Amino acid sequence: MTEIKTRRRGEELEHAILDAAWAELHDVGYTALTIEGVAARAGTSKPVIYRRWAGRAELVLAAWARQAPQPQPIPDSGMLRTDLVALFTRITIRHDAVMSEVIAGVMSDVFRDPEVAELLRERLRTAMPAIPTIVGRAIERGELPPFEVPPRVARLPLDLIRNESMLCNGVLTSDMIAELVDDVYLPLLRGLAQRAVRA
């Protein structure tokens, strides 16, 4: 091992730390993740991390943010239900066991630190732009009468999956996804559409 000892700075260092944090998350999980562990893995020391982030929650949120959410194509199969199942499945894959623990862990830290709360809220409140598109296409095809999707409803898939995921240790079967679509989300959309027709 020709370990070239160099002293990193700025972005290079910062990215190394965040990548180390992400790796630690997958190795030991959020609860067992320590600043010292991340520092060791990143080949740096605690003070360097503490100079940049206030604590574990902030560090992990930053590491999470760095895992670039490369924009994915919006499902467009020509059928509302199929699109929804595809979307739900994709979200589920992202919200795997690791992410569930991260969210749960950060959430519990939220209550000590109002600033963390805001960070987490920002991250979770990202309304899903895919829903209005998918529903809009279904309306164009005549699968649903025209109506507006309330923001709360657009956010709902994320909430449903996160919920289910956290209670099942992140393992969501396709049956459970189908249940969410068929018993909850699809009926909800139909109910909203029906309401719009009467108005």
Next chain:
Amino acid sequence: MTEIKTRRRGEELEHAILDAAWAELHDVGYTALTIEGVAARAGTSKPVIYRRWAGRAELVLAAWARQAPQPQPIPDSGMLRTDLVALFTRITIRHDAVMSEVIAGVMSDVFRDPEVAELLRERLRTAMPAIPTIVGRAIERGELPPFEVPPRVARLPLDLIRNESMLCNGVLTSDMIAELVDDVYLPLLRGLAQRAVRA
């Protein structure tokens, strides 16, 4: 203060510990709750607690279970929406900031200990018997066509409120409750009813 020094045993001691744990929860929250703190408040010592519970999560879940959920009357105002708002409001009151933090905290401990996971699941999965009753009455009144409420939907109010509560530090305004009822739950019920009619 005539502090009669007596040595408690069995149930008396156990209850004292659980009550102390509950009090600590309200004073310092889950994250900051320590076994030592509970022991001190209960006037006992750590080993006594460790002999009975494996850790913080188990202790807190036991303390929570002890806070008897005295059965409440099911809202019956003669209007579906009013009943739902009343029910949602009541759930919200129970799921205050303290409970939200407890759930978040225990959830993050869940990932270390599968046994804790099962304990928490048991507690959260308690389907709400009120929903079928309320919906049943609405059907009898003709507010909705007859249909069956899927279990997943019966559990949904709890999930919705927990979600919202955890993201807002447990402070849920009546506006947000109304939003959940009007934009989500009521349309969902109508959509399910509609589906049943067509079948």
Next chain:
DNA sequence: CTATATAAGAAACGCAACGTATCTTGAGAG
């Protein structure tokens, strides 16, 4: 009423991680 088993309670342990303070030394800026 005494003897014995049992568990409460106190004290101290080593361990791990916390968050901070101090110091050196390497790297970039002029």
Next chain:
DNA sequence: CTCTCAAGATACGTTGCGTTTCTTATATAG
């Protein structure tokens, strides 16, 4: 080439963990 700043190393005191050891009070048996 010098100066400045932050990286990185080290060590600090603190806190809570979970456990061990020991005593002493209390419930129960004889």
